[in-house]
Amino acid sequence: QVQLVESGGGLVQAGGSLRLSCAASGKISSINAPGWYRQAPGKQRELVAAISSIGTTNYADSVKGRFTVSRDNAKNMVYLQMNSLKPEDTAVYYCNARITFLLGMTRLTRDYWGQGTQVTVSS
DSSP: OOEEEEEOOEEEETTOOEEEEEEEESSEEEEEEEEEEEEOTTSOOEEEEEEOTTOOEEEOTTTTTTEEEEEEGGGTEEEEEEOSOOGGGOEEEEEEEEEEEEETTEEEEEEEEOOOEEEEEEO
16 A cells, blocks of 8 residues: 655745645555646646656746755655745645555556645735
8 A cells, every 4th residue: 555645834924935745655665746736616637846866847827036945865755845935825735646656566656646635824
């Protein structure tokens, strides 16, 4: 069994910072290109940031220069540092990753989503 769990969300004033964490658990062989998505009420889910196995990152235009995605392969963790937060950043943030894992002697690969963590930025 593999599970992704996000944490670190909360309520913050505009201009403040939050650090989101995504922890992957299970008999994991590899985590490929984990990313952070967000979805605000009435809006489509969108990619916020992603990072490759070699550290290449990409960001939504709306968060460039403010958010930083990173990963710790040894800990099966991915992070999203969010600075200079704006009210329009308010959303549920989800961790996503394509994970290869062990089920008995079998290696399987599938896409996983975390349960989401709420980020609310007030004026």
